[in-house]
Amino acid sequence: MIMYKTLRFIFGDQLNANHSWYKEENQTQYLYVIAELKQETDYVKHHIQKVVAFFTAMENFAAALKKAQLNVLHLTLDDTQNDACITLLLTRLAEQYQCQQIQYQYPDEYRLQQQMLQFKSRSSLKVSGCDSEHFLLPYADIGDHFTRDKQVKMEFFYRMMRKRFNILIQDNAPQGGQWNFDQDNRNKLKKTDLATIPKPKIFTNNIEVILQRIKRHRVNTFGQCSTTLLWPTSRAQAKQLLDYFCSDLLPKFGQFQDAMTCQSPHQWSLYHSRLAFALNTKMLHPMHVINRVLAEFTARQDQINLAQVEGFIRQILGWREYVRGIYWQNMPAYATKNALHANRSIPDYFWSGKTKMNCMKQAITQSLETAYAHHIQRLMITGNFCLLTGIDPKEVDSWYLGIYIDAIEWVEMPNTRGMSQFADGGLIATKPYAASGNYINKMSDYCKNCHYKVQQKTEITACPFNSLYWQFMHSHQTRLASNPRIGMVYKNWQKQPQEQQQAILNRAQWCLDNIEKL
DSSP: OOOOSEEEEEOTTOOOTTSGGGGOSOGGGEEEEEEOOHHHHHSSOEEHHHHHHHHHHHHHHHHHHHHTTOOEEEEOHHHHTTOOSHHHHHHHHHHHTTOSEEEEEOOSSHHHHHHHHHHHHHOSSEEEEEOOSOOSSOGGGHHHHOOTTOOOOHHHHHHHHHHHHTOSEETTEEGGGOSOOGGGSOOOOOHHHHTTOOOOOOOOEEOHHHHHHHHHTTOOEESOOOSEEOSOOSHHHHHHHHHHIIIIIHHHHTTTTTOOOSSSTTTTTTTOOOOHHHHHTTSSOHHHHHHHHHHHHHHTTTTSOHHHHHHHHIIIIIIIHHHHHHHHHHTTGGGGOOTTOOOBOOOGGGTTOOOSOHHHHHHHHHHHHHSOOOHHIIIIIIHHHHHHHTBOHHHHHHHHHHHOTTOOHHHHHIIIIIIITOTTSSSSOSSOOOOOHHHHHHHOSGGGGOSSBTTOSSSTTBOHHHHHHHHHHHHTHHHHTTOTTTHHHHHHHHHSOHHHHHHHHHHHHHHHHTGGGO
């Protein structure tokens, strides 16, 4: 048996080949361990493609480290089936290989952080952590920009990050004369646009062996999956996807980033990069992505305008780093926030897509088929519905965390519990992102082929979002009426005759009472 001085554990979302660990001399003393664990498959019910993607990417990363002549132990569920948790696995391996110490990169989920801290305090071994070297805002700096239970506006944080990293800055001012081009990035797809939506770049990773292993160990999953996986599972594939985004999608990304359609074979991907899984597993570094986009912009300014580039960089440099700061500064209390006291159970069609509401059917079915939906589908379709119907944020969290391939708690929870459900009482969003069917009709073509009528409010065939929207605003008037961003909504509500108001509320109550039938 070969002995190693130090065991270095690699979490499944720490697939960063450029980490300083791998550049050190005297690598013979280190044993790198990357392991599939039931602990990680079972803490929430995951989409089958999510589990497969993580396992495949972990296997590929282990192979890459071995190719670099490092000592690597890649363990599958077959190898860890008797290890109830990470700490028991590490204890067993340290004894087996007679390691003197265990090192790990700081995890990005609170539950794992706590698990490793408890292990460190109880183990007789020397246990130490280090930075994952991935995020642009160092963990130690989070407290300088975020305060527990205090609202921090993302726009101001984003501007700070732009200046800090000198991104799209000229003479200490924003390039183009303004910080944000969001108003230019809200276009609906017209009929003439549908035929030119590019075919998405997908991969054909063979996953038959992993699927068999998942089935053999009775991992409880949902969603659909074939014997090949379309998602990137190596750094090389992730870079190919990034290159494709820059060459074929970036010119129109911002313009149509909020658009939705069910009239194109490529409706699920549109002009989105679909890089979140590669980023969140650290196969790609955020600054590598930003620099690649900026290089494309510099080379093709006749084809790519500033609004497209700024809209994309805002998601990476701004929003992604922002929600991480919110998460770490407010955990663990953040996971229990429920400011609107929502307590309804999530409907069964969230697991099947079988609903007469076409927008919900499209967003959910796409998610079940691909483990993916873009941010507006998540926020303004499924998230909006959960907000309006008062679904328990804990159930909403679990669904979003499980169904999306890129969902890791640090990024999922602030997006869901904060931005989408307003359960944090406004730490992230300055108002609830509630909308009627009018918004959905404005940004999509979902309403055209729907069982319900988007123009109706009170009839039995009326779009449920319409009455549910007004019922939500009416129910939370005490909290929301003074909000300057939505004060006009209440003025419009008060202008409606009392009989009309009551008819709308009656329709909304019927929808809530019959939510499983919608």
